[in-house]
Amino acid sequence: MRPDLGRHQGRGVRKQRGLTQNELAAAIGRTSSWLSQVERGIQPVNRLDVMRLLADGLGVPLQVLQPDAPIAPEPGPVEDITPNDLDQARLVISGHPALDVLLSPREDFRPETLSxxxxxxxxxxxxxxxxQFAELSAALGPLMPRLExxxxxxxxxxxxxxxxxxxxTYQALASAFVRQNEADAAWVAADRAIREAEQSDEPLGMFAGIYRLAHAFVRLKHLDQAEHAAATAISALQRHIEQTDPRPQELSVLGSPHLTLALVHARAGERAAARQQIAEARAVAQQLNEDRNDFNLEFGPTNVEIQAVSTAVELSDAGEVLDIGTDLDTTGLSIERQARLLMDLGRAHAQRRHFGDALDYLLQAEEIAPEMIRSHIAARDTIRELMLVAGRSASxxxxxxxxxxxxxx
Structure with missing residues (x-):
């Protein structure tokens, strides 16, 4: 695919539609500076999904911008909707789970149920x-009201x-909602997590909740809000750490929003800023010198490299993805982190047109985390692109x- 084909057509179509660069950039969740660089040929667009995003924002078929792109058949009567196993969990947070207790306060909690x-x-x-989102949704049904x-x-x-x-619990729910593309519900869950952490007298829990909130903003394409939330958390933690001998938990919580900012800048096409945030996270991880799971953030040297892979694949730096990720040992991390690395390696091989290797990595990811492949938008887009390229010769x-x-x- 030639990345220069679409830039002049895109600029012309944008002007025909009466859209400014700011308006189109906002519609597709990118910055106006990134769009300006694309239209001037400074920023190449090598990925089919990014070119499709531009086409959707302009309201034209992909082939207007990229004539050699594979033509997808017309959709059938059933719309292509990402599967969602969290409907029951949405109901759990739709309202207040303990209204009767508020009306009639009483002490009926039994301490022996704490364990x-x-x-x-x-x-x-x-x-x-x-x-395992279906099981998660079922488990939250009885647990959340009991905790409330x-x-x-x-x-x-x-x-x-x-x-x-x-x-x-709300942090877990926010994380799950983000991964199932339910960003509005993730926002609600993250906000409740922040409130509960404040009442628990554990301030680091509030920062973990802000981390979840920032990821909800990324999913909503509110990159300015995501950047503000993550940067504010970093600033406050950094000032505190500079005045004390930092605990490992504090370093773990400090490093995580740097990774969020790397994702934000990568989504905005801001390559240098994204790399700078990965470097900042690496410095914190080096100071920590171990993989930890404080507040279920899984921060440490290994996870920083996994996120470096994710950032590189967002920036279409497939060679860097393969250099960093191919021999990375993730056995000490969660299934989700292991599967995410495999999925991103598959995406990188697809970017390099190594379709056999891409399929192998995606199958490995599916083997250990089938619901990720079924629900993750990037994985589904990669599989769909492989099918379009293969056509009738698909294996x-x-x-x-x-x-x-x-x-x-």
Whole structure:
């Protein structure tokens, strides 16, 4: 694919539509400076999904901008909708789960149930990290109201821990909603996580909630809000750490929003800024010198490299993805992190037109985290692109994967 083909057509179509660069950039979730560089030929567009994003923003078929792009068949009567297993979880957060307790305050919490609630929250995170969203949704149905009621009816000595358990649960839900492209619900869950963490007297939990909130903003394409949330968290933590001997938990929480900013800049096409944030995260990880999972953030040297891979694939730097990620040992991290690396390696091979290798990595990711491949937009887009390029010569393995992921073109 020649990246220079679409830039002049795109500029002409934009002007015909009466759109300014600012208006089109906002519509597709990019910055006006990135769009200006694309139209002037400074910033190449090598990825089919980015070219399709431009075409959608302009309201024209992809072939207007990229004449040699594969032509997708007309969709059938059933719309292509990303599968969602979190409908029950949406209902759980749709309203207040403990209104009757507010009307009739009473102490009916039994302290002996604390261990059971702790185990329930741990299981919620196991399901979240494993991309087992249907099971997660079912588990939250009874757990969330119990935690909400307990935090209001327990004696003072137990309330701080119960609020922290609630914060962890809402953080898990926010993470799951982001990965299932339910960003509006992720925003609600992250906001509640921040509130509960503040009531738990654990300020670092608030920063973890802000991290989840920033990712909801990224999914909503509100990159300015995501950048503000992450940068504010970094600034506050940095000032605190400079005045004290930082604890490992504080370094872990500090490094995570740097990775968020790397994603924000990558989505905006701001290559230098994205790389700078990865470098900042690497410096924090080097100071930490171990992989940790404080507040389920999985921050450490290994996860920084996984995020460096994700940033590089967003920037279409497929060679860098393969240099960093091919021999990276992720066995100590969650299934979700392991599968994410495999998926991004598959995406990088697809960018380099190594279609056999791309399929192999996507199949490996599906083997350990099938729901990620079924629900992740980037994975589905990559599979669909492989199918479009292969056409009638698509292998049985690729065709079966596309059918399982609901990614048939």
């Amino acid at each position: 059971e609630l702790r185990a329930g929250v741990d299981r919620v995170w196991d399901l979240t990290h494993g991309d 009621r307990a935090s209001r009816t327990a004696a003072d000595e137990h309330r701080s821990e119960l609020h922290l358990l609630l914060a962890r 049985p393995e690729l065709r079966a994967l596309a059918e399982r992921a609901d990614a048939m073109p």
